[in-house]
Amino acid sequence: MDKRKVILDVDTGSDDAVAIISAVLSKNIEVLGIATVNGNRCVEYTTENTLRVVEMLGVSETVPVVRGCAYPLVATIKRKKPGIPRGHYYQHAEEYKTSGKSIHGDFLDMFPPSTIKEANLNAVSWYIKTLMAAEDESITLIPVGPLTNLAHVFQVEPRTVKKVKEIIYMGGGHLLGNTRPAAEYNVWVDPEAAQIVLESGVRNFIWVPLNATHAAYLTKSDAERIRSIGTKPAEVVAELIEQRIIGYSNYQKVEAPDAAPIHDALCIAAIHDPSVLTDIHHCYAEVDCGGSSCDGETIFDINPGSFEYDKKTPNSYVALGADREKFVNILVGILEGAK
Amino acid sequence: MEKRKIIMDVDTGSDDAMALVMAMLDERFDLLGITAVNGNVEVKLTTMNSLRVVECCDKQDEVKVYKGCDLPIASTLMPWGPQATQMPGFTNPLPHREGTREQSIQVHTDHLPLPVPKIKEEPESAVVFLIKTLLAAEDGEITLVPVGPLTNIAIAMRADPRIIPKIKEIMIMGGGHDVNNSSPAAEFNIWVDPEALEIVLQSGCKITLVPLDATHKCFMTVEESERIRAIGTKPAILIADLVKQRATGYAQMDAEMKALNGAPLHDALAVCALVIPEVLKNVVHVNCHVDISKGIAYGQTIIDQRIRVNPTPKNCYFAFDADKDIFVKWMIDVLEKDKAKRGL
Structure with missing residues (x-):
């Protein structure tokens, strides 16, 4: 089978790191390059973290890292989202560093500083x-x-749009948020960008929202199973999962005890086996860019009303569930396969 | 004397066409390229119209045109907003697609009154060209002259902030303090893409705004344009034709311009100010920001004129006035000189 040609766009980020590792090691995927962006941390940090992961994997010759945008389209000029970009001045940085309970941390401390450079x-x-x-x-x-x-x-x-086979996006939530009651972090940081990409005319836009990633949580025993594979990448993935479990236990408990979602890696798993995503709806979606309480909310019209004028043509697919067992097995399979 | 290296960013557009003619014919400029953007008409047409002007000036071997962004950064995303729904004089929202312009008001037309161009735009997009050209330049080497919505410039700065120190200055036609046109609060170029100007204003570059306050002082009458027509070259005749077209358009909406039988030639004033700075009068170093709140003032350029112990930091020069005589003389001089150079 031909490998799927993939470009990753990351704000590394602990779960991004797991996504990068599984994409690069997967035998079904050819990673053409990795673009970084402002998000979990400022783009200087997400670029450095991405370089650390790429260097650890030893693929810096074949997988270029390119530095992306430092600011969202309009969120920062509106001055309504203080704290973006998240840099060393991030208000909780000290507390996070000393307590060791952060979900991401400024830098992926399990790696040494990178010695390679971005393109x-x-x-x-x-x-x-x-x-x-x-x-x-x-x-x-x-x-x-x-x-x-x-x-x-x-x-x-705009001529780039037709080159795209599909976009598998980790972002959004159906009636579910994290950074705000109504909004998931990635979309909340740059709602205008999400709306532009959604409406670009791209052929297949697949949302992997919080509803799916929370269903695909990983546990401490999953981390142990991954560690037992015995390779360096497996060890790193296990450590990242454990770090996230501590962070999530402190800030955002999920349904199982001692567990955490690894959002971004679920998109990679979906390439291996689309059935890891469940409860998929082909529907009209829209991102709220109103700049108020619901800024960055993703609206999925999965039960369109009976009014004809309300019905809009579906523009994307959204997965509202995921098969957690399959997800773990895919991750283990990729890491085992690279051994 | 060393020529000033400029890149024109245009939404051609009748006044943009005149600005382009002057930028190509005034020998004090080294025009590195023309980037077109959505604005007066859609980008497909502003690109085509820019190519027409290049051919009209016989500069097709030296000057290349690049197609820029088709949509503003965010203003048309708000489905209920005026940018995305209606605008007086238009039957369709932004962008002004071909054929949607109300034909009774002809300040701008879909197509300039010139033949369909034989030359084509470059394959590269405007933003990629801007980034590539600026990154290859020395620090402070290149002047940008955006006379349309600032979409291309803002996205180039966001995509690669390393271009910012390469920019010598940015001379913008846009905004208004006491004079506005697209809404009670806003001038067209800024109204189309308010977020883009705000991004550019926050870049730290040296910026001069040539707003409607200045350009409305620098109108040209049809009578004056006849002196330009008499020069007889293709570019001179184009300018005379466009002044007449604009005067007819303005006469339908502006009593003052109707009485004068003339029209402001906004964009050309920004070009003039680069070689004859004294054409701008009452230029004040100000704190200026754009309203991006999407209410009645969306796209307004707000000058902080409060008297304060701790004034807000100044981020641009704002021209409140301009000298019409200098402006008209400059156009005639440059066009005469071009005629002599061609040996006509």
């Missing part, structure tokens, strides 16, 4: 160059942070 070309120009050189509908995009880079790419060069 000289910025992410937006790199995307345009790479996509324009590709066949139509040949590239899978897996963005797992705010959609800033891709929004700019489609604004700057």
Whole structure:
């Protein structure tokens, strides 16, 4: 089988790190490059963290890292979201560092500082160059942070849209939020970007929202099973899962005890086996960009009303559930396969 | 004398066409490229119209045109907002797609009154060209002259902030303090993409705004344009034709301009100000921000004129006035000189 050609767009990020590791090690995926973006941390940090992961995997020759946008489209000029970009001045940084209970942390401390560099070309120009050189509908995009880079790419060069086979996006939530009651973090950071990408005319837009990623939580015993594989990447993944379990126990408990979602990695698992995503709806979706309490809310019209004028053409797929056992087995399979 | 390296960012557009003619013919400029953007008409047409002007000036071997962004950054995302629903004089929302312009008001038309261009735009997009050209330049080497919505410039800065120190200054036609046109509070270029100007204003570059307050002082009458027509070259005749077209358009909506039988030529004033700074009068270093709250003032350029112990930091120069005589003389001089150079 031909490998799926994939570009990752990350704000690394502990769960992003697991996504990168599983994508690079997967035998079904060819990673063409990794773009970084402002998100979990400022783009300087997410780029450095991404380089650390790529260096650990030893693929810096074949997988370029390109630095993306430092600011969301409009959220920061509105001055309504203080704390973005999250840098060393992030208000809880000290507390997080000393208590060791953060979900992400500024840097992925299990790795030494990187000795490799990102590419000289910025992410937006790199995307345009790479996509324009590709066949139509040949590239899978897996963005797992705010959609800033891709929004700019489609604004700057709309001819790139038809090169995209599909977008599998970790973001949003159906009546479920995390950073705000109504909004999931990636979309909340840059709602305008999400709306632009959603409405770009891209052929298959697949949402992997919190509803799915929370269903696919991993536990301490899953981490142990992964560690027992015995490779360095497996050890790293196990450690990242455990770090997230501590963070989630402190801030955001999930349904099982001693467990945490590894949001971004679920998108990679979906490439291996689409049936890891469940409860999929083909529906009209929209992102609230109103700038108030619901800024960044994703609205999935899965039960359209009976009024004809309310009915809109479906523009995306949303997975509201996931098969957690399958997810664990896919992760283990990828890590075992790379042994 | 060393020529000033500029990139024109345009939404051609009748006044943009005149600005382009002047940027190509005034020998004090080294025009590195023309980037087109959505604005007066959709980007497909602003690109095509820019190519027409390049051909009209016989500059197709030297000057390349790049197609830029088709949509503003965020203003059209708000489905109930005026940018996405209606605007006086238009039957369709932004962008102004071909054929949607109300034909009774002809300040701008879909197509400039010039033949369909033989040349094509470059394959590269405007933002990629801007980033590539600026990154290859020395610090402070290149002047940007955006005379349409600032979408291309803002996205280039966001995609690659390393371009910011390469910019010598940015001379913008846009905004208004006491004079506005697209809404009670806003001038068209800024009203189309308010977020883009706010991004550019926060970049730290040296910025001059040439707003409607200045451009409305720098109108040209049809009578004056006849002196330009008499020069007889293709670019001179184009300018005379466009002044007449604009005067007809303004006469339908502006009593003052109707009485004068003339029209402001907004964009060309920004070009003039780069070679003759004294054409701008009452230029004040101000704190300026754009309203992006999506209410009645969406797209307004707000100048902080409060008298305070701790004034807000100044981020741009704002021209409240301009000298019409200098402006008209400059146009005639440059066009005469071009005629002499061509040996006509």
